[in-house]
Amino acid sequence: MKKLWEKLRGRKIGRTGRLVLMILALYALFVLAVTLVVDGRHVRFYMTQPQEITAAYGEEFTDPGCYAVTAGRLFGEGGRRLRLSVRGEVDTSKLGSYEIEYSAHWLFQEYSTRRTVTVVDKTPPEITLEYTEGYAPSWFTGYEEEGFTALDNCDGDLTAKVEKKVLGDRIEYTVTDSSGNTASVERRPNYTVTAPVISLSGGTELQIYAGPSFADPGYSAADSLGNDLTGYVQVSGEVCPYLAGEYELNYCITNKLGETVSAVRKVTVLPAPLPETVEPDEKTIYLTFDDGPGPYTDDLLDLLQAYNVKATFFVTCLNEKYQDMVGRAADEGHSIGVHTASHNYRAIYAGEDAFFQDFNAVEEMIKEQTGAYTSLCRFPGGSSNTVSSFNPGIMTRLAKAVTDMGYQYFDWNVSSGDAGETTDTDQVAANIINGCTGRKASVVLQHDIKDYSVAAVERVINWGLSNGYTFRPLDLTSPGAHHGIAN
Secondary structure, three states: HHHHHHHHHOOOHHHHHHHHHHHHHHHHHHHHHHHHOOOOOOEEEEEEEOEEEEEEOOOOOOOOEEEEEEEEEOOOOOOOOOOOEEEEOOOOOOOEEEEEEEEEEEEEEEEEEEEEEEEEEEOOOOOEOOOOOOOOOOOOOOOOOOOOOEEEEOEOOOOOHHHHEEEEEEEEEEEEOOOOOOOEEEEEOOOOOOOOOOEEEOOOOEEOOOOOOOOOOOEEEEEOOOOOOOOHEEEEOOEEEEEEEEEEEEEEEHHHHHHHHEEEEEEEEEEEOOOOOOOOOEEEEEEEEEEOOOOOHHHHHHHHHHOOOEEEEEEEOHHHHHHHHHHHHHOOEEEEEEEEOOOOHHHHHOOOHHHHHHHHHHHHHHHHHHHOOOOOEEEOOOOOOOOOOOOOOOOHHHHHHHOOOEEEEEOOOOOOOOOOOOOOOHHHHHHHHHOOOOEEEEEEEEOOHHHHHOOHHHHHHHHHHHHHOOOOOOOOOOOOOOOOOOO
């Protein structure tokens, strides 16, 4: 219409021409009115994919496109696609939503529509399992993780977020990234390692004689690959070395999977054999001295040596500066026996373990001084003491224990009275002489830490020798002069 008007404008036309032109213009306006109002003509957009789409993170994005045509109620769609302009970009290196705008111009108006593109992470993380050449799990520790990594194209390193589950003979590794993508892999370790063997030195059955202590002969443990597992062995059970009986020791290893291997050792503690007591054929006096050595022991040994009389010393650890007298006494043919290290009744008789801790301390001192342990002992207070009554039955148990260990314990049947009855030398000598008179075997109790008691010894020796008595040291065959045990 515009071109026609421009063409005619340059020509001279008459009234009829102008009328025709007016009619044509009115017709054009009518057609335009019908098109816009009655037909409702407008621009219609067509998306080649849905209006809301997703794009993969990190991948190149290509716009699927859009086209536009005119459309109306009466005349339908136009056959010619309109020219479009596109605005907006999609950055697939960043998660989020982006908009692309499509615009078209028609009849002096601009029409537009939008497409939403959401960049999402659709790629699951990648879990990589590490393998160590030649690795095999030990039976004790089971499988020890060789290592793994988890990387995600968006979140980066997710190793710390990997969840590991042990499912029987396999291990499952799972990780989920921030976009909800999950990866899972499996490992099947070599669990063919056989259980270890616990080897008991000395065998599974052991017989020992009762004694002050028990030393386990030892044990070792190794698995089929030669891994030394000895340090993981747990030992339970107890051997009471001073009490005859049957005992059991259990050696166990439990691995991290809860599996257990074990070995058992049976230990039989036998009573040590003791010779029978022999009553002396002749009148015999056994001089015994408790609680030494002390400051008067040296003089006493000189006296005994002068008369060639042998005696018995039940020693303590109370006077360390005089302990060399124990070695001298043994060298000169006297008998040495255990008395007590501390002479603390309440501590000694608190229990068997406490007693033998004290007892063994004296034995070690005796061995240090003489080169050998002894087999003779005297209970502090004697076997009939009542100072131990705070621990009912302790003396009965101890008497059996020391006998099972091969010790002969000695009481006395003649008391010098030097333990509190008197401090008079004459009275001490009289008590001993009166006590020995008429006896065939006299076990005399004295204390070489008492000077007044040591001073009485020469008088007793002279009396004994003058009256046909023999002085002897105690040994395992000597009469025990046992008192009746009161506890």
